[in-house]
Amino acid sequence: MPGLLLPLTRAVTYTRWLHLLVGSILPFVCAMVYPGLDSPSPADWALIALLPVPLVVAAAVVPEVRRAEGLQAQLMLFPGPHARVRGDGDAGVSTVPSASWSDRARTGAWMVLRLEAGLAVALVTGQLMALSMELAGAAAGNPGVARPLLLPVSGTGWGYVLLVPVPLLVLIAVVAGAGALMAEAARLLLGPSAKERLAELEERTERLLERNRIAGELHDSIGHALTLAVVQAGAARATADPDFTDRALETIEETGRAALEDLERVLLVLRETRRPAGARPALDEAGQLLDSARSSGSRVDAEVTGPLEDVPGPVSREGYRMLQEALTNVLRHAGPVPVRVRIAVAEGRLRLEVRNPLAAPPVPGAGTGGGAHGGAGAGGGSGLRGIRERAALLGGEARAGRDGGLWLLRVDLPLR
Incomplete structure (x- = not known):
């Protein structure tokens, strides 16, 4: 009852x-x-x-x-x-x-x-x-x-x-x-409808990809800073050399400041009101990324061929994120080195290439050295892994590794 x-x-x-x-x-x-x-x-x-x-x-x-x-x-x-x-x-x-x-x-x-x-x-x-x-x-x-x-x-x-x-x-x-x-x-x-479900799925996928990118970025930045601080502090205590201790403290300070800047930038992104799908950056806005890299001291040589406006929205937006991650990796691991960027739209495919000189090997006892590209090229690094995952989701592929004396990232995506 x-x-x-x-x-x-x-x-x-x-x-x-x-x-x-x-x-x-x-x-x-x-x-x-x-x-x-x-x-x-x-x-x-x-x-x-x-x-x-x-x-x-x-x-x-x-x-x-x-x-x-x-x-x-x-x-x-x-x-x-x-x-x-x-x-x-x-x-x-x-x-x-x-x-x-x-x-x-x-x-x-x-x-x-x-x-x-x-x-x-x-x-x-x-x-x-x-x-x-x-x-x-x-x-x-x-x-x-x-x-x-x-x-x-x-x-x-x-x-x-x-x-x-x-x-x-x-x-x-x-x-x-x-x-x-x-x-x-x-x-x-x-x-x-099926179209609405597809749009919702695309939006949800973009949100997940963005969250994964932010998580990977925080992992790389904060994890690197903390690891370096622990290693440098332990080495300074072990050597008991005042000069080495000063250099170690300077390295820890610089790395910590850079990590704090990265953290603040990510938090600002997270605090922003979510933009509508139409306002998300796409490849036709890649000039902003190139200008940002140039302002950091890198000499960027860019070549764009083919109609970027014909690239479908999901591919164009993911291509923008991949280029952003590639330039970020160059600045983070190799510093302000010359960079050559090639974006080509032809034969139903989008091809993206980023080349830069390899970073010099780290000097033992020096703080933040280069050479991280070598490790990333071997399959490590959440940045390159994120690029590969984005490319795979779109039915394409991404490869990174040494190309002579250069580091080469090549992305190949189908337009359909």
């Missing part, structure tokens, strides 16, 4: 009921025009259910109607945690305008379903509430109600008072069941 009464305590039961009743307004308005609501026959009710269908189908062609229906469904069929309904955390209902005829067709099917279900629930509501009132009247010794009922009450007597709540409980059960079915139908007919 408590399970049967549970829908009475849920706010979602009543918001779904209201949502269904709102769907019955149009059929009743049409019925007032024709054939009228003066004792309609079953055939008249069938006509009332069919008359508004062309109107709602025509309305579904308007793209914004899908947004309106989605917002109503989210608000009234999935009202939130206060509804105390498990599994409704994610409504799974789209709130964007129709972008295709498939979206319009699904919206039309939803609106017809809402219209017919709303009319049926409105009629059942009227019948059951009138039946409960007639039972109450019979218990009080009053005659039946004026409107005809499918289940008329005959006679009077106080025993009818025990039956008064039964139609209301049946009504709540019907409303709860119909509301649950409409919620599932909303997910099916108003759910995201």
Whole structure:
């Protein structure tokens, strides 16, 4: 019995009921025009259910109607945690305008379903509430109600008072069941289209990639600084040489300051309000990266061939991130050395190359030496690993290693 009464305590039961009743307004308005609501026959009710269908189908062609229906469904069929309904955390209902005829067709099917279900629930509501009132009247010794009922009450007597709540409980059960079915139908007919799912997946992938990049950057910067500080401090204590201690402390200071700058830069990125997908940097903004590298002391020789505007959005944005990571690695591991950047769009592919001289081998006892490129080229380093992962996600490949006296990073991505 408590399970049967549970829908009475849920706010979602009543918001779904209201949502269904709102769907019955149009059929009743049409019925007032024709054939009228003066004792309609079953055939008249069938006509009332069919008359508004062309109107709602025509309305579904308007793209914004899908947004309106989605917002109503989210608000009234999935009202939130206060509804105390498990599994409704994610409504799974789209709130964007129709972008295709498939979206319009699904919206039309939803609106017809809402219209017919709303009319049926409105009629059942009227019948059951009138039946409960007639039972109450019979218990009080009053005659039946004026409107005809499918289940008329005959006679009077106080025993009818025990039956008064039964139609209301049946009504709540019907409303709860119909509301649950409409919620599932909303997910099916108003759910995201394949295009919307793809856009959402792309956005989620970009967020994950960005978080992974930031995590890798923090790992490289902070981990390197802490490791260097520990090693230099231990060496200074072991040697007990004042000159070496001074150099070690200077190295620790410089490395710590650089790590703090990296940390502050990452925190600023994390504090920024998330930009819309259209505002994310792409390869046509690569000039900013090159200017930034030049301002750090590097001489950057850039060559761009092919139409960058023809590169698809995901490929262009990931290409920008790869170039950003490549230039960052050059500055971090080799310092302000000459860099040659080549970006080519041809034969359905995007090719990106970054060349720079190898860093000098570290001098034993000196602080932050170069040579990290050699280790990264051997497969280590989260920066190069992140570039390879980005390339693999797009169906391409990235390679890095020695090329004579230079360090070469080559990325090859398909445009489709």
